[in-house]
Structure formats: C-alpha cells, structure tokens
Amino acid sequence: MIRKMFEEGITLKKKHGEDKVYDFSLGNPNVDHPEAFKRELIKVADQEIKLKHGYTPNAGYPETRLAVARKISQTTGLKMTADHIVMSCGAGGALNVILKALLDPGDEVIILTPFFVEYPFYIENYDGVVKYVPTRPDFSPDIAAIGRAITRKTKAVIINSPNNPTGKVYSQKSITDLARLFRKKGRERKRPIYLVADEPYSEIVFDGVKVPSTLKAYSNSIIAYSYSKTLSLPGERIGYIAVHPRIHEADDLMAALILCTRILGFVNAPALMQRIVTHLQHVTVDVKIYQKKRDLLCRGLAAAGYEFAKPQGAFYLFVKSPIPDDAAFVHRLLQENILVVPGSGFGCPGYFRIAFCVEDSTIANALEGFARAIQDFRPQKISRPARRGSSGRNP
C-alpha cells in the first residue's frame, strides 16, 4: 500500500511539480540530523586508526555496547552491561535477528492492530505464525483480548510505543498490566512469553509525555531500538538490541542473537556509525519541530471536521476516514494531490495514516485539499466512531 502510494506520488509529482504534491506517505524523517552528529562524523572520518573500517565483533564494539548499557542503566535503574547489548542494522535488522533467535517453525507471535506493515513479513521470514489482536478504540493494548489470544504456541508479543501508525504512547498502566498478564501466562504454561518492544520512536514524544520502560516492568523483555529517528539517519542502519539482564536463559539468548546477526548476513552493525553513536547517547533531533508540525496539522484537520486522537509521539496521525471505505477516501485525497496511506495497509480499515515528517509548508498547503475532500462526504457523515476492522493482513 505504502509503495503504491509512493509510485502514485512519483507520477503526480512529474505531472504537477514537486511543490504541488503533498506527500504524507512515507515515514522518512525530514528534520535534519543534529549538528553533534555531523561534528562526530567529521572527527571520526579524520581519525588515524589502523583498520578503522574493519570487521567489528558480531555483537558490536565493546565500547559502543557499554555506552548503550550505561544509558539504559541510567534511565531504568537496571544493571545493564555491554553483555546485554547487540548492535544492529537499525530496528528492522534488530527485529529480524530477535525473531530468528526466538522462533521455532509454527511459533505464534502476537501483534496489535493497527500494526507496522513489516511485522508480518518479519515473523513469516522465520516460519512464525502471525496472530492479530485489535487495540482498544483509543489504540491502547486490549489486555483481555491479548490474554485470550495467547496459546501454548505463543512465543512473543511485539509492541510498538510510541506507535506507528497511531502516535499512541502506551501508559504505565498498560505496560504494567501487560507484564502481569505475561507473568501469569508464563507461569501457567511453564514457558515465558517474550515481550519484544520495538522502540525507534522512544525519543520522539510531545508535551512532556514519558514512555514507560518495558525493561523495568517485565524481565522477559527485549528492546529493538534504532537511531534512525532520534538522530535522523534512517539510511545509515544503526540501532541495537537490549536484553533484560534477568531474561529467561540469558546466556543462550545472547549467543543466539549474536549468531543470528552473523548468519543473516548483517555480520555487524556498520562500524563507522557504531563509533559515532558511542558518543551521542544523549543527543536527539529537536523534537519541538515535530511537535509544531503535529499541532499545525491537528488544528487544520480538526477545523475541517476530521476525527482523530492527537498523537503523543512518533510523527504519524491516524485519522478516521469520513466514509468506511478508506481506500476510496484515500483516492479522493489523491485528486487533491494529497498522498496518505489507507488504514487497511496497517490491518485497520476505516482510517488513514498521515506521516507528518514533512515541511511545514506541505502541511499548510494541503489543509485546503483535506477540507474539500471531507466536504464531499458531509451529508453521509457518520456521527458515531466507525468500528475498526478486527484484523487481517492486507496483501
């Protein structure tokens, strides 16, 4: 779906010119990397180090892993060491390594709809079976529904907070309740349920919201992190896997993660980026810039009559389609040269996703088109929230 919009976008841009097309289809951060990143890059580029670009250990440079462990220790109070960290090729690489390490064929992995479009692929890459559980109407995890979805075969649950596509940040209560559920089910089954927390947006939060720590809440947690959004360098493929110090069979799991990093062909996270992020553990892009874009967009869409929950983090807005057929409404927006992604692509029909990591002018100039599009459907406007579809992976 995203790719289709991307291709539609290329055609439209050729026809009408770049600045006349309002492309909200891709989550490609448009806030530039922090100056500190550039300084560090130039410093490292210039350093005379023998074999500076040689293989690193499969898990990454010890000093990089230590820097990550220290940061997590500071924020969580846990005693993390370099041995609990494996540097990865972004969160996408991290999740593939984690799932390859965890899954036996036929193992079930629960994901919450709406979901990041790549999860089903990642799970099926390792012969896992995807189980879709809808979130509640406010996009928070539905603890009871997750409980009902857990079977003997459930190996892991993936959560993503701040969330793509909804911008939802899971509350401390949600995380605590999830942890309690997993502990209970783990005891019953005498096998742990792994909580895989995909957290590339953990630093992209608004209005002083805090992202509750999954590591602190639950010992069978594994974090997949990426610097892609925090430092605006998604093309450089640098992130990490962090494992709770008291996770079930910790030594075997770490060995598996390191082996899988090797045999999936990642071998090691890019060496130069490892060196750089070692010194940028507390640096982030200016999040206020995204917050301003969110506010501009939310004000405009609310005034036009759209319904949505104001995102607390990430850079996505998940908007209720004024008509149940989200694809049809997305098509209507296309006539305004506005590119968004139908909710069906995220397993959640009746909605569409706006990635607002774009220029302020793109948002400002698109608002008129958004307003015109919803006007067409005013007479039929549904006053009660549309029921979201329960699940189903979209082709």
Next chain:
Amino acid sequence: MIRKMFEEGITLKKKHGEDKVYDFSLGNPNVDHPEAFKRELIKVADQEIKLKHGYTPNAGYPETRLAVARKISQTTGLKMTADHIVMSCGAGGALNVILKALLDPGDEVIILTPFFVEYPFYIENYDGVVKYVPTRPDFSPDIAAIGRAITRKTKAVIINSPNNPTGKVYSQKSITDLARLFRKKGRERKRPIYLVADEPYSEIVFDGVKVPSTLKAYSNSIIAYSYSKTLSLPGERIGYIAVHPRIHEADDLMAALILCTRILGFVNAPALMQRIVTHLQHVTVDVKIYQKKRDLLCRGLAAAGYEFAKPQGAFYLFVKSPIPDDAAFVHRLLQENILVVPGSGFGCPGYFRIAFCVEDSTIANALEGFARAIQDFRPQKISRPARRGSSGRNP
C-alpha cells in the same frame, strides 16, 4: 571452528602477549583502506545535503547503481543498467537476499567443498537444502560431479572465485564448462539453474591473473559483491547484487531482490557508504602487499616441507595437514602459539587454512613454529596426497 580458534587466540594472547601469538584464523583484511576512500569520506562528511542520511530507495541510490552498472558494462561488454543492480549490506547481505528471493522450501543449492563456512547457514535460513560437491584435487570445480548432483529440485549453484579458503581462481574453461552444463540441465528440466557467484575477492588477485566473468559466460548468473576486501572496509557492510540483463524472469527477480532487501530488515545498504563507493569504482587496495605476504608465507612453508597449491587470489592458503587428523595438527600448531583453522570447518578434512591478511612480521616470526610442528610428524609423513574427505557439513 573459526570462532573456537578466535577464543583460543584471546586466551593465548592474554597469557603470552599479543606479539607472541601468530593469529591466522580470521579473514579480517589488515591492509589499510586506500587514501582515496578517506578523502571521499571526509568530503561526503563535510557536504551540506538536506537529509543526507535519510532512507535511500530499497535498491540503493540510482547514481550508485548506475556507477556499478557502468563498471560492469566496461569489464564485461554487457549492457548493464542501474535496474540490474541492488546495493547490499556486503556480500553476506547480498547472498541472504538472493537466497530469500530464489528459494522455495526444499529447493536444493549446490556448494563446492571446501566451502565458505557461512553458506550452509545462509541456505538453511530460507529452508533450502545444501548439497555438497567436492572440488577436484586442484580445487577446481568438478563439472561431472556437479552434473550428477543436479536434481529436479536444484535451484542454484554457489561458486566463489577467488576462493575462500583455497585462493583458487576458477579458469575460463571451468566457467565455460559450468555454463554449458547449466544450460543443458536447464533445457532438460525446463527450469533454469541460477549461478550465484560470490565475488568479494575478485580484485584481490596475484601475478596478473584475470578472474573470468561469470556474467559473460551464463545469462542466469547473479553476482554477490562486496567492497570489504577491495577497499578494506568489511565493517561498513557495503556491496551489491548484480543480475544478468537477460536472466530468466528478470523483472520478477529484481522486484523480489528489492522486496527481500526490505523485509529481511536491511532496508537499504548504508547510505553514506553508497555515496562514497559511487566515486571509487576503480579504486582498490594495493594488492601487491598481499602478494608479498603470500610469497613470504609460501616460501617459508615450502622450505619446511608443507604441501599446498600457491593461491592465485584472496588471502588464504589451504595447506595439507601432515597427518590426516587436521584438528590434531591444528592443536599441535597451537603449542607454537599459531592459530589456523582446521579444514574440517570448511567441509574438507586433512587440510588447514591460513589467513595471511596479517602483518609481515607475524608471518616471518611464525615460520619457525610451523617448521617445528611438521618435524614432529616427519617419520610418518605420507608421500602421496591425502584423499580429501568428500563432504559433510561440520558441526
């Protein structure tokens, strides 16, 4: 096996000091990257480009792919375009993407023993079945044996020339004969056999040897290339996949390679390295440095009485063990603080591998130990070549 030697090495180095241990276990290039690479890195680091580190297309930057296509066109005479290239995270990433794109569960992939230790993992990652075919005594492909190993289920054959662990460069006749065999078998089965050529060492060749082009010889060829050895930057994970313009179902295959780059979590090859290699298509490390190391090592080992074929490329020497039990002989070398890898690890017992991408002094200082070790077994020295084991993946 390699990892075990690596760990033995750490223990030995702690005990005796770094300079008293002769570590030939890892293929980590020790010739520094070319000055042109550093210049290009500093230039790119300093450039002001909006979102310089953003996502690239999954296949890579169009200009990088074009630069690669031009280079291959020049050397082969084929009409390659950017559309035949997918940038990858090194050759390891390239091979995983290729195998994921090609294989259905149960498909067979032929590899030639001795083989690069990661191939069986890569194939089994995608539920492929590994078929081992021994090379001839001079380590060239045994065309008749490969022909006999091809079944209805054979999807691909992986070759690696210049070869790890033998340093063998396959002759033009070998490549031509392989191509003829695959064309014949392809016609008989009415389905193509893909030739996957793993070519990270194609620029590391000695004595003016030329590496024959697989692309020129056979249209169902796919190249997995890495800049790791050519530019001495294995830690940066940059390489490419090149597909013959007339390969079977070219469009579908390219789409599959791009999709697999995405869903395996690579997403795109590291952006900064893509920018750099665009301008370094004709740059290589000083290969003469490796040639000198090879000559120093070969002279010393020949004088001590070892038997081996002088490598024509790469930076490995595959030496016949003076006793059939290669692990026992490797253990004897350990007593001399010499670390090498038993041939069993490459599916070829009775041999051991020396990675000579080390300091000249390491080679010079180790020769005495090599000489002492073989002396122990002189009385029992076997005068005829030991039969190499036929196959069998080593645990």
